[in-house]
Amino acid sequence: MATAENTELTDAFEEFYRNYYRNEIGELAQKYPTDQKSLWIDWQDLYRFDPDLADDFRNKPAQLQDYAEEALRLYDLPVDVKLGQAHVRVHNLPQSEDIRAIRHEHHGNLISVQGIVRKATDVRPKVTNAAFECQRCGTLTRIPQVAGDFQEPHECQGCERQGPFRLNMDQSEFVDAQKLRVQESPEGLRGGETPQAIDVSIEDDICGEVTAGDHVNVTGVLKLDQQGNDREKSPMFDLYMDGVDVSIEDQQFEDMDITDEDKKDIVELSNEDGLYEKMVGAIAPSIYGYDQEKLAMILQLFSGVTKHLPDESRIRGDLHMLMIGDPGTGKSQMLSYVENIAPRSVYTSGKGSSSAGLTAAAVRDDFGEGQQWTLEAGALVLADQGIAAIDELDKMNPDDRSAMHQALEQQEISINKAGINATLKSRCSLLGAANPKYGRFDQFEPIGEQIDLEPALISRFDLIFTVTDQPDEEEDANLADHIIQTNYAGELNTHREMNATSDYSEEEVANVTDEVAPTIEPELLRKYIAYAKRNCYPTMTEEAKESIRDFYVDLRAKGQDDDAPVPVTARKLEALVRLAEASARIRLSDTVEEEDSERVIQIVRSSMEDIGVDPETGEFDADVVETGTSKTQRDRIQNIKGIINDIESEYDEGAPIDVVVERAEEVGVDQSKAEHEIEQLKQKGEVYEPRTDHLRTT
Numbered sequence: 001m002a003t004a005e006n007t008e009l010t011d012a013f014e015e016f017y018r019n020y021y022r023n024e025i026g027e028l029a030q031k032y033p034t035d036q037k038s039l040w041i042d043w044q045d046l047y048r049f050d051p052d053l054a055d056d057f058r059n060k061p062a063q064l065q066d067y068a069e070e071a072l073r074l075y076d077l078p079v080d081v082k083l084g085q086a087h088v089r090v091h092n093l094p095q096s097e098d099i100r101a102i103r104h105e106h107h108g109n110l111i112s113v114q115g116i117v118r119k120a121t122d123v124r125p126k127v128t129n130a131a132f133e134c135q136r137c138g139t140l141t142r143i144p145q146v147a148g149d150f151q152e153p154h155e156c157q158g159c160e161r162q163g164p165f166r167l168n169m170d171q172s173e174f175v176d177a178q179k180l181r182v183q184e185s186p187e188g189l190r191g192g193e194t195p196q197a198i199d200v201s202i203e204d205d206i207c208g209e210v211t212a213g214d215h216v217n218v219t220g221v222l223k224l225d226q227q228g229n230d231r232e233k234s235p236m237f238d239l240y241m242d243g244v245d246v247s248i249e250d251q252q253f254e255d256m257d258i259t260d261e262d263k264k265d266i267v268e269l270s271n272e273d274g275l276y277e278k279m280v281g282a283i284a285p286s287i288y289g290y291d292q293e294k295l296a297m298i299l300q301l302f303s304g305v306t307k308h309l310p311d312e313s314r315i316r317g318d319l320h321m322l323m324i325g326d327p328g329t330g331k332s333q334m335l336s337y338v339e340n341i342a343p344r345s346v347y348t349s350g351k352g353s354s355s356a357g358l359t360a361a362a363v364r365d366d367f368g369e370g371q372q373w374t375l376e377a378g379a380l381v382l383a384d385q386g387i388a389a390i391d392e393l394d395k396m397n398p399d400d401r402s403a404m405h406q407a408l409e410q411q412e413i414s415i416n417k418a419g420i421n422a423t424l425k426s427r428c429s430l431l432g433a434a435n436p437k438y439g440r441f442d443q444f445e446p447i448g449e450q451i452d453l454e455p456a457l458i459s460r461f462d463l464i465f466t467v468t469d470q471p472d473e474e475e476d477a478n479l480a481d482h483i484i485q486t487n488y489a490g491e492l493n494t495h496r497e498m499n500a501t502s503d504y505s506e507e508e509v510a511n512v513t514d515e516v517a518p519t520i521e522p523e524l525l526r527k528y529i530a531y532a533k534r535n536c537y538p539t540m541t542e543e544a545k546e547s548i549r550d551f552y553v554d555l556r557a558k559g560q561d562d563d564a565p566v567p568v569t570a571r572k573l574e575a576l577v578r579l580a581e582a583s584a585r586i587r588l589s590d591t592v593e594e595e596d597s598e599r600v601i602q603i604v605r606s607s608m609e610d611i612g613v614d615p616e617t618g619e620f621d622a623d624v625v626e627t628g629t630s631k632t633q634r635d636r637i638q639n640i641k642g643i644i645n646d647i648e649s650e651y652d653e654g655a656p657i658d659v660v661v662e663r664a665e666e667v668g669v670d671q672s673k674a675e676h677e678i679e680q681l682k683q684k685g686e687v688y689e690p691r692t693d694h695l696r697t698t
């Protein structure tokens with residue numbers, strides 16, 4: 001239908017192309033159709049050419065798209081090519097919509113949204129024009145596939161009978177198709193809001209370009225899809241987008257606006273005395289104590305520098321930290337506080353709330369058409385370039401356990417399942433909390449044995465703290481005062497807010513509240529962190545290098561005796577460097593000074609005292625961390641096995657347990673320890689019980 005308006009619009013696009021996209025079209029003509037199938041148009045260019053035309057494109061993209069593509073087909077090309085099926089893809093709209101704010105008014109409009117790809121199906125061919133071959137007369141009946149469901153012919157175009165038909169693949173037309181679920185980015189959410197998502201269908205050349213976990217900006221047309229099925233239709237509709245363009249946005253904190261005013265405040269704060277104490281005071285002020293842990297959390301928020309080496313490998317800058325502790329000691333509270341401070345963060349429990357769990361999964365659910373495999377991102381992928389705060393880490397499922405090693409060290413998660421081979425990025429810091437295996441800590445057993453995480457995983461944490469809840473009169477009194485004061489401040493505040501005629505003066509309230517308020521406003525701290533991470537890439541001074549080196553070498557020297565345990569492994573060395581860089585970033589410094597290395601050596605020492613020491617000798621022992629068994633304990637196990645070996649031949653039915661325990665006591669192993677180790681030997685299959693309470697070695 002060539003009306004005047006139609007020709008006018010096609011002409012307008014042709015003129016636009018000539019003025020703005022001559023070179024791009026020339027390039028497309030060279031590459032079409034193997035290497036390029038689309039002409040990308042910046043909406044802002046269209047606006048500069050003709051604001052009305054650009055606005056029309058946003059309001060009725062479906063019609064305008066046709067004219068734009070028609071104009072492209074009519075364009076006078078320098079080479080002899082036809083751009084028959086080329087797409088015009090308009091992107092870079094002036095603003096993007098919040099996913100949660102999309103309403104039916106947007107129906108049919110070209111909009112853009114920002115978010116993270118939560119799910120992505122694999123790319124599969126979809127029929128766009130189906131050729132049905134009549135089994136009676138052989139005539140082909142072509143049915144264009146437009147709407148959601150598969151359309152079959154009512155009758156044959158040749159013999160007019162109702163088939164039967166066979167789909168002729170060679171004569172049908174297909175296009176690659178993929179479906180994505182784009183979810184609001186974690187940094188846009190405050191106070192534990194549940195993220196909302198929108199599904200996006202994409203076709204042809206833009207398929208397979210993004211995967212779960214990618215941060216994207218999607219431009220597309222908002223569509224409605226009726227709920228319910230064929231027999232029972234619902235009056236309710238779902239929203240989805242027909243994607244025109246999907247671009248990856250790999251910038252950190254793109255949403256964080258830092259004004260010049262903010263910058264002034266940040267630099268001022270960085271020069272204040274007692275900055276580090278202030279930082280500690282800014283973390284979970286309602287929780288008493290834990291200065292070391294809070295400093296560690298601050299270091300984690302700032303994180304070290306991700307280093308790129310000339311051989312193209314990288315060393316992670318993100319710090320992983322684990323708190324293992326007795327119940328009711330404030331771990332969860334601290335975790336959720338960090339979640340609120342971190343510019344980008346995800347908080348979840350080890351059990352995971354989605355089918356993707358903590359890492360990622362290939363799942364088969366009704367998201368894809370039919371039973372298509374879908375790649376779904378879990379917490380560590382969604383927290384890419386941020387912090388994943390994971391409570392009850394010990395409760396994570398077995399699939400996550402195995403993927404976790406790779407996620408923490410390589411900061412990637414590979415999925416190889418059902419034909420999906422994907423590597424997802426998980427460049428995040430993990431802040432984990434866990435309970436001891438038996439609920440509470442036993443101070444006299446190695447930590448490694450008391451947590452339900454395998455040693456190889458534990459050793460990937462840069463810092464591990466144990467939190468024990470032991471009665472201590474002075475500490476208990478302080479803690480009680482603190483908690484009561486915090487609650488009292490809350491009472492006063494609420495009382496004044498709810499009571500117009502409150503007897504408490506504003507001053508009174510302010511005095512009490514100030515004592516338990518964070519030393520830095522959370523909003524400022526959040527910007528401070530984003531600013532530091534964006535602008536500071538500190539390098540080590542000679543002094544800093546030397547003190548880290550000396551600390552490490554000294555510790556290792558303690559392990560040179562044949563008998564002495566290996567005190568630390570090289571992993572700790574990288575941890576020290578990362579921590580020192582984070583420490584420098586806190587004061588926005590470009591260099592890592594000795595004060596930084598000393599600060600982190602102290603915190604590493606304290607973390608090692610918590611976990612890396614052999615609890616029986618007080619010596620540092622890497623084996624406690626790396627294998628879960630201390631050297632003393634290993635020796636003891638060998639001793640007990642030796643005893644069983646020595647005496648089993650004296651008895652027909654194997655060595656009686658009571659005799660073994662007796663002998664063990666003679667060499668200084670007390671009864672409960674001996675019984676414990678016997679149990680361990682049995683579990684490992686190194687001894688067995690031929691008869692109750694009798695042992696034999698295998």
Ligand code: ADP
Nearest residue numbers: 286287288289326327328329330331332333483
């Ligand atoms: P966990 O996760 O370690 O089991 P929670 O974070 O759930 O413990 O804390 C339980 C409660 O005890 C919280 O209300 C918390 O405020 C309080 N609490 C525990 N330890 C402290 C502390 N050191 N200072 C202030 N409150 C604390």
Ligand code: MG
Nearest residue numbers: 328331332391
């Ligand atoms: Mg808890």
